[in-house]
Amino acid sequence: MSIPNAAITPELVAEHGLAPDEYERILSILDREPTLTELGVFSAMWSEHCSYKSSKRWLKTLPTSGPNVIQGPGENAGVVDIGDGQAAVFKIESHNHPSFIEPYQGAATGVGGILRDVFTMGARPVANLNALRFGDPAHPKTKHLVSGVVAGIGGYGNCIGVPTVAGEVNFHPAYNGNILVNAMTVGLAPADRIFYSAAAGAGNPVVYVGAKTGRDGIHGATMASTEFSEDSEEKRPTVQVGDPFTEKLLLEACLELMARDAIIAIQDMGAAGLTSSSVEMAGKGELGIELDLEKVPVREERMSAYEIMLSESQERMLMILKPEAEAEAREIFERWDLDFAVIGRLTESGRLVLRMDGELACDIPIPPISENAPEYDRPWVKTPAPDPLNPSVLEGAPDLLGDLRRLVASSDLASRRWIWEQYDHLIMGDTLVRPGGDAAVVRVRDTEKGLAVTVDCTPRYVLSDPEAGGAQAVAESWRNLSATGADPIAVTNNLNFGNPQKPEIMGQIVGSVTGMGAACRALDFPVVSGNVSLYNETDGAAILPTPTIGGVGVIRNIDRHATVALKSAGQTLILVGASAGHLGQSVWLREIHGREEGAPPPVDLDAERRNGDFVRSLIGEGVVQTCHDLSDGGLLVAVAEMAMAARGLGATIVLPDGLDPRSASFGEDQARYVMAVDDADAVLGLAEKASIPAVVIGETVGEALLTVDGHGVICVDELRSGHEAWLPDLMSGE
Amino acid sequence: MKSAIVLFPGSNRERDMAMALVRAGGAPPSIIWHKETELPAVDLVVVPGGFAHGDYLRAGAMAARSPIMSAVLEAAGRGVPILGVCNGFQVLTESGLLPGALMRNAGLKFVCRNVDMAVTTTDSLFTSKYASGQAVSIPVAHNDGNYFADPETLDRLEGEDRIAFRYTDPDGTASEGSNPNGSIRNIAGILSENRRVLGFMPHPENATDPLLGGTDGAPMFDGIVEALS
Numbered sequence: 001m002s003i004p005n006a007a008i009t010p011e012l013v014a015e016h017g018l019a020p021d022e023y024e025r026i027l028s029i030l031d032r033e034p035t036l037t038e039l040g041v042f043s044a045m046w047s048e049h050c051s052y053k054s055s056k057r058w059l060k061t062l063p064t065s066g067p068n069v070i071q072g073p074g075e076n077a078g079v080v081d082i083g084d085g086q087a088a089v090f091k092i093e094s095h096n097h098p099s100f101i102e103p104y105q106g107a108a109t110g111v112g113g114i115l116r117d118v119f120t121m122g123a124r125p126v127a128n129l130n131a132l133r134f135g136d137p138a139h140p141k142t143k144h145l146v147s148g149v150v151a152g153i154g155g156y157g158n159c160i161g162v163p164t165v166a167g168e169v170n171f172h173p174a175y176n177g178n179i180l181v182n183a184m185t186v187g188l189a190p191a192d193r194i195f196y197s198a199a200a201g202a203g204n205p206v207v208y209v210g211a212k213t214g215r216d217g218i219h220g221a222t223m224a225s226t227e228f229s230e231d232s233e234e235k236r237p238t239v240q241v242g243d244p245f246t247e248k249l250l251l252e253a254c255l256e257l258m259a260r261d262a263i264i265a266i267q268d269m270g271a272a273g274l275t276s277s278s279v280e281m282a283g284k285g286e287l288g289i290e291l292d293l294e295k296v297p298v299r300e301e302r303m304s305a306y307e308i309m310l311s312e313s314q315e316r317m318l319m320i321l322k323p324e325a326e327a328e329a330r331e332i333f334e335r336w337d338l339d340f341a342v343i344g345r346l347t348e349s350g351r352l353v354l355r356m357d358g359e360l361a362c363d364i365p366i367p368p369i370s371e372n373a374p375e376y377d378r379p380w381v382k383t384p385a386p387d388p389l390n391p392s393v394l395e396g397a398p399d400l401l402g403d404l405r406r407l408v409a410s411s412d413l414a415s416r417r418w419i420w421e422q423y424d425h426l427i428m429g430d431t432l433v434r435p436g437g438d439a440a441v442v443r444v445r446d447t448e449k450g451l452a453v454t455v456d457c458t459p460r461y462v463l464s465d466p467e468a469g470g471a472q473a474v475a476e477s478w479r480n481l482s483a484t485g486a487d488p489i490a491v492t493n494n495l496n497f498g499n500p501q502k503p504e505i506m507g508q509i510v511g512s513v514t515g516m517g518a519a520c521r522a523l524d525f526p527v528v529s530g531n532v533s534l535y536n537e538t539d540g541a542a543i544l545p546t547p548t549i550g551g552v553g554v555i556r557n558i559d560r561h562a563t564v565a566l567k568s569a570g571q572t573l574i575l576v577g578a579s580a581g582h583l584g585q586s587v588w589l590r591e592i593h594g595r596e597e598g599a600p601p602p603v604d605l606d607a608e609r610r611n612g613d614f615v616r617s618l619i620g621e622g623v624v625q626t627c628h629d630l631s632d633g634g635l636l637v638a639v640a641e642m643a644m645a646a647r648g649l650g651a652t653i654v655l656p657d658g659l660d661p662r663s664a665s666f667g668e669d670q671a672r673y674v675m676a677v678d679d680a681d682a683v684l685g686l687a688e689k690a691s692i693p694a695v696v697i698g699e700t701v702g703e704a705l706l707t708v709d710g711h712g713v714i715c716v717d718e719l720r721s722g723h724e725a726w727l728p729d730l731m732s733g734e
Numbered sequence: 735m736k737s738a739i740v741l742f743p744g745s746n747r748e749r750d751m752a753m754a755l756v757r758a759g760g761a762p763p764s765i766i767w768h769k770e771t772e773l774p775a776v777d778l779v780v781v782p783g784g785f786a787h788g789d790y791l792r793a794g795a796m797a798a799r800s801p802i803m804s805a806v807l808e809a810a811g812r813g814v815p816i817l818g819v820c821n822g823f824q825v826l827t828e829s830g831l832l833p834g835a836l837m838r839n840a841g842l843k844f845v846c847r848n849v850d851m852a853v854t855t856t857d858s859l860f861t862s863k864y865a866s867g868q869a870v871s872i873p874v875a876h877n878d879g880n881y882f883a884d885p886e887t888l889d890r891l892e893g894e895d896r897i898a899f900r901y902t903d904p905d906g907t908a909s910e911g912s913n914p915n916g917s918i919r920n921i922a923g924i925l926s927e928n929r930r931v932l933g934f935m936p937h938p939e940n941a942t943d944p945l946l947g948g949t950d951g952a953p954m955f956d957g958i959v960e961a962l963s
Contacts, residue, residue, distance in 0.1 A: 154844050158875070159785040161746025245744050245788025337743060424846045424875040426940045427783075429750040434947070443945070558945065 008033055016043035022374050029368045037306045037354060037361040044272035044310060045279060045369050048534050053374045054500035055532045058513040066526040068489055070191060076117040076268060077187075078528025079194055080490045082554045084447060087191040089123035092131075092184035092455070092494040092550040094533035098239040099181040103148025108156040108242040110183040112314050115160060116268035119251050120317065122195040122258045123187025126428060127442050128157045128164040130183050131455040131494070131548045135176030137411050137730050142171070145179050146419075147731060152242075153183070154422040159244035160251065163431055164423035165440035168455055171411040177538025182494040182531075184550040186453055188444060195258060197267040197277075199285030199320045199346055204264060206278070206289060206344040207326070209253070209333050210316035211246045212299035217273070217312025227499055227537040246315040246338070253336040254317065262325030269316040275309045277318040279352060283366045288349035293356045297339040305354055305361035320346060380506035386464045389584045389598030398661045400711045403592050404636050407666070408644070409722030410591045413633050418727040436645065437564045438480040438629050441555060450555035452486035458632065459544035460585050461600030466511025470547055471603040473512075474519035475670055477551030479629040482612035483673055485561040485619030486553030491520065493530040493549055498542025500534050508545040515603075516547060522605035523612075525551070562619045562627035562675075565645035569702035571626070572680035575635065577611045577672030578693045579656055581663025587632045588666035600668075607671040614692045615673045623683065626676035635697070636665040636708070638674050643706055643716045644723055650705040650716050653698040661711065676700055735962040737763040737778040740806060742797045747783035747820065747939065754939035755780075758955035759963070768800040777962035778815050779806055781822030783875070783937060793836060793878040794824030803829050815859060815962065816931040820876055823923070823933035832924055832933045833891070834883030839876070840916025846875040848947070849914050849936060851922050852902040855895045858925050859961035860932045863953035869904055870950035872936040874914055879935040881917035881924075891924055898923040898932055 013023045016039055026034055026042050034042065048054060064072035070087055071079035077091035095110025111128060118125050130153055135142050157164045162185070217240035257263060265285065267277045274296070282289040293308045303311075321329055326342065333340035347353070352369075354362035407413055420435040432450055433441035439454035456476040462469025474491065481488040493516065498505040520527055536543040555561050583589055584598020618624040628638045636653070643650050655664040677683045680696055687694035701707075704716035737755055739748045752763050764774050768786075773779060786797035797803070803825075810816050810831055818826035826832045839845060848871045853864040864870070883891070891897055899922040903912045908920040915935070923934035938951025 151843070158844055158846075158877070159744070159746075159788065161784060243788070245785060245790065248746065248785075249743055421847050422844045424844070426846060426873050426875060426937070426946075427747060427750065429753055429940055429943070429946065432945060 008039060016040065017047055018043055022046060025372055025374065029372055030364060035361060037309055038364055040306050040310050041275050041362060041364065044275045046373055049271050050276055051373045052532055054376050054378050054534060055495065055509060056375050057377050058510055061513060062517045062527045063521050064527050066524060069526055069528055070194065072528050073530060075196060076120045078490065078492055079121060080528060081191055082449065082489065085191050086444065087189050087194060088186060088451060088552055089118050089121045089189055090184065090186040090492055090550065090552055091117050091529035092182055092492045092548065093117065093531040094494050094496060095181045095183065096178060096496065096533050096536055099149055100179050102239040103145050104152040105239055105241050107149040107152030107181050109240045109314050110181050111153055111156040112242045112244060112247050113270050114183045114185045115162065115247065116270065118185040118187040119254055120195065120266050120268045121189065122193050123189035124255060125162045125185050125187040126430065127186040127440065127451065127453050128162050128183065129453055129455050129550060130164065130167040130181065131457065132167065132169045133175045133180035133546060134171050135179065136173040137171050139176050143731060149181055150419050150422050156242055156244045158424040160248045161427050163425045163427050165425050165431055165442060166435055166453055166455065169416055169419065170459060172459065172544055174544045177541060178536040178543050180496050180543065180546055182548050184455060184492065186451060186552060195263055195266050197265055197281050197284055199265045199281040199287050201264060202287055202346050202348045204320050204323060204346050205326060205342045206291065206346065207319045207321050207329065208296055208316065208341045208343045209319060210250045210338055211243060211313060212297040212339055213308055213311045214299045214313045215303065215307055215311060216240050218307060218310045227535045240312045240314050242314050249336040249338055250315050250317065253333050253338055257329055257332050260328060262322055262329050263319055264322060265320040267318050269318060271312065273310060273312045279366055279369055281318065281320065282346065282352065283370055288347035288351045288353065288366065289344060290347050290353040291344035293354055295341050295343040297341050305356040309354065378500050378506045379503045380510050381503045383466050383507050383511055386599045387597060393583065393589060393593050394660050394662060400636065400661055400665050400708055401714045403588060403666065404640060405714065405719060405722060407587060407591055407633050407637055408640055408719050409726045410587065412587055413637060414726035415724045416727065417724060418731060432558060433484060433563055438483040439486065441484055441561060443558055448557050450558040450561060452481045452484045452553040452555055454480040455548055455550045456480060457546050457548040459546045460596060462508065462512050462545040462547060464585050464600050466508045466545060467515035468600050468603055470512030470515030471519040471605065472600060472670060473547055473549045474516050474523065474525060475603050475605065475608045476631055477549040478523045478525055478608065479612055481551050481553035482616045483562060483627045483629040484555065485616055486555045488523065488525050488551060488553040490526050490528045491549050491551050493527055493547060495532045496536055496543065496546040496548065497534050498537045505542055512545055512547045519603065519605055523609060560620055560622050562625050564628040564642050565626065566642050566649040566676060566700050567626050569649060569700050571676040571678055571700045572696055573639065573651060573698045573700065574675050574677055574680060574683055574694050575672060575697045576615055576675065576692060576694045577607065578669065579659065579664060579667060579672065580669050581659040581667040582669050583663055583667055586634065586666055586668045601670050603670050611671045611673065611692055614687065614690055615675065618683065624675045624677060628674050630672040630674065632668065634666040634668050640706060640719050642674065643704065644720045648704050650701045650703050651698050652701055652707040652709065654709040656695055656697065735760040735778065735959045736776045737780060738766050738773055738776045739763045739780045739782055740768060740802055741765050742768045742786035742800060744786045744788050745782050745784035747937065750939045751780055751782045751819065754942045754951065754955050757942050758952065758959045760959050766802060768797065768802045771801045771805060773805045773809055778817065778958060779809055781818040781825050783820035783822060786821055786825060794821060794828040797825045798828035807831065810931055813928060813930055817860065818933045819939065820935055820937060823935055824878065826931065826933045831931050832926060833887045834881055836878050837880040837882055838878050839880050844877045845914050847873065849874045850902055850904045850912060851899045852906045854897045854900050857895060858898065858929045858932065859957055860954050861898055861957065862961065863957035867906060869902065869906055871948055872938055872941045872951050874936045876935060879915040879917065881921045883918065888919055896925040897921055898925050899934065
């Protein structure tokens with residue numbers, strides 16, 4: 001495939017992931033046969049990864065604007081106003097396929113890529129997050145993948161010096177052949193100093209900076225747009241290799257140059273490398289671009305035009321500079337020991353013209369690459385309504401504390417300390433709320449503000465009912481932010497699904513995007529950036545549909561925020577939100593009864609809004625310092641987590657009347673929070689006035705004991721030891 | 735108190751360090767690029783945490799051969815106090831200012847968490863504001879913090895009261911369980927012969943703000959500023 005001037009055969013077209021009718025489009029655009037390099041350019045630009053051809057129709061239905069939105073989807077990252085002339089810049093992106101093939105480098109370069117997306121916009125990254133899904137803990141590959149992915153994420157983030165502060169992890173056999181690695185970065189920038197990718201000014205120099213180009217990652221975007229089979233291991237050479245040290249230099253050099261008046265446009269070279277960056281920059285500026293590829297700094301000999309254009313070597317950027325700023329820019333990059341090369345010029349032609357040693361390798365019109373890009377309205381079928389939960393699970397006598405002990409030590413609820421202690425979560429000296437709570441909080445330096453950040457999705461809900469599951473992911477994100485006292489501002493989404501050419505998978509996409517859109521609208525929580533990862537299938541078996549939501553909120557006064565840990569004895573525990581005891585798709589049902597069935601809990605967006613606003617206002621007034629959102633595992637798990645996060649404190653719980661104790665303890669009804677308060681009557685009075693359901697469910701005690709009235713007592717230390725042991729035991733093979 | 739922070743390509747905790755120095759009452763430090771050959775007239779030189787030169791070859795090895803290090807060695811020779819934290823500690827051992835070496839953590843994983851330790855000597859400007867034997871909790875964040883030296887060197891360090899901090903249980907016992915990285919004799923920090931150079935693996939600069947989980951690092955900076963102002 002790398003032979004220059006190879007004949008364009010149907011096999012070669014197919015190897016490039018292009019359907020026969022897509023190749024016909026290329027012929028009609030060019031009115032001739034493409035060169036190999038041109039074929040490569042079209043293949044990359046029209047890959048699912050770059051073109052969103054299967055999902056675009058549905059992504060358009062999401063709300064993307066709002067009073068705080070400075071830049072929605074379509075740029076390197078989304079930008080929102082956080083007041084005081086500051087902006088938060090953030091995005092989430094998947095690196096699923098590479099991380100399965102080569103976990104360390106796949107995950108590391110996922111972090112590197114998303115960091116670049118954020119600092120390309122002029123922001124200094126201040127927080128990293130990640131959402132990970134692995135297969136069955138007992139699967140022979142799982143341990144290897146967990147240890148490689150975690151080491152890769154840490155290896156990159158720790159070295160570049162950005163704290164990794166939050167994340168989530170699930171284990172499920174549906175991910176045995178396709179793990180998910182979604183990485184998110186949040187940065188801060190002056191709101192009036194955001195950098196965009198649209199090129200301007202014919203004649204201006206096109207500048208390449210950063211690391212040299214090698215043969216790594218060629219066809220990464222195409223690889224990420226197909227299913228896996230038994231021979232996926234053979235795709236290892238398509239995985240890029242990361243160098244966080246070079247990226248640290250690139251970060252500092254870019255931010256230094258951005259403080260001057262030199263850059264017209266800038267874009268990182270991510271998926272499809274020099275191809276997508278040059279085509280997108282020129283396309284957005286309605287200009288042409290001419291590159292002399294022999295000027296591209298390379299680290300391997302005899303690289304062809306095709307290879308240079310499709311390499312996904314990391315830590316590279318493309319910039320359009322003001323011509324008079326060239327010398328100043330060169331000085332900065334050379335001081336940081338980075339390559340700096342003028343590799344071409346912008347033109348009026350509207351064409352992508354590539355030459356290698358003077359020889360023409362590509363000459364194609366740019367607008368049709370995007371305007372004539374394939375866009376599919378793929379057939380889809382609505383996911384059938386789930387069977388109702390079999391009520392037999394409530395037969396027999398309940399063993400609430402025995403169930404609780406098993407739940408807090410189960411794969412989805414056990415402590416993730418083994419993971420986040422491998423991440424430097426303290427660097428930059430602003431980590432106000434560390435990993436392990438609802439959302440992490442980083443202080444915005446030299447202000448009273450904090451940024452609350454979280455990643456969320458409950459894939460088993462989405463599988464059962466995509467629309468409810470899509471809405472729930474957004475609601476949980478909003479709730480996690482609210483539980484810290486933050487005003488939720490906006491989200492970024494990462495849609496991970498199977499093969500969209502299957503109508504039932506497409507139905508999952510349509511359903512979850514519909515639910516997500518409804519929730520984002522109801523909660524004024526617009527989508528400002530995102531990424532789509534399809535074809536997460538191996539030998540025809542798809543992952544659980546996993547539309548991950550990355551949420552960002554602002555705490556106006558960091559002296560008033562809440563954390564999950566109990567703070568003192570003698571406080572009253574209040575449950576906010578209505579409890580119906582919904583056990584369908586609950587962790588309890590799966591862990592205790594081995595069943596994954598029923599409908600997920602319904603999402604009442606009005607209730608989410610009212611209850612969240614109520615809780616947030618109490619935190620903002622300084623009434624509440626201890627709050628936890630209820631999600632996986634329900635009420636009893638939440639209270640146990642609050643006690644385990646404290647030292648020497650516990651709680652006595654009286655379950656609400658009218659429900660089976662198992663439903664009351666482990667039901668996963670939405671829109672709920674537990675708070676610890678000093679003056680319960682006052683808080684209940686405020687709730688009543690605002691028509692918010694709120695009940696007293698117990699009190700905190702000065703001993704590390706958890707008592708459930710009528711159901712016994714358990715030591716918090718016993719819960720904690722199982723909770724903390726599960727993951728280390730798995731990883732050490734015990 | 736005027737200070738300089740030496741910046742290598744890949745240093746990444748220089749801002750945290752500058753904040754801690756300023757918080758304790760020091761002047762905002764000068765940041766000195768590693769290609770410089772001279773230091774400004776300062777009361778303290780800090781080699782900060784990070785991954786200088788990517789930790790490629792060996793942590794601190796290339797940084798120790800940077801142009802600025804001749805000036806740092808010369809300053810140390812004149813008795814200018816030098817503080818090397820984390821990667822800075824690695825640079826100081828690699829450059830010969832402090833004995834021993836820092837190897838890969840015994841657990842073979844990066845470790846970031848608060849660690850309990852005890853102040854082993856108060857006889858230095860870095861530790862004078864602590865009580866002898868005081869138990870403190872300070873975060874670590876490193877991959878290569880496993881301190882090693884030969885028995886003669888260790889005996890000498892102990893005999894000269896140059897062990898500044900040891901990893902311990904909260905009650906002050908230097909147990910295996912309290913050692914986050916396998917450091918020999920639970921050593922977390924050591925002093926030079928003239929007691930004016932400290933190499934310290936944990937991050938006291940990240941334990942100086944009451945909002946961010948503790949201030950057990952603050953006495954170090956208070957001591958430095960008081961002694962050098």
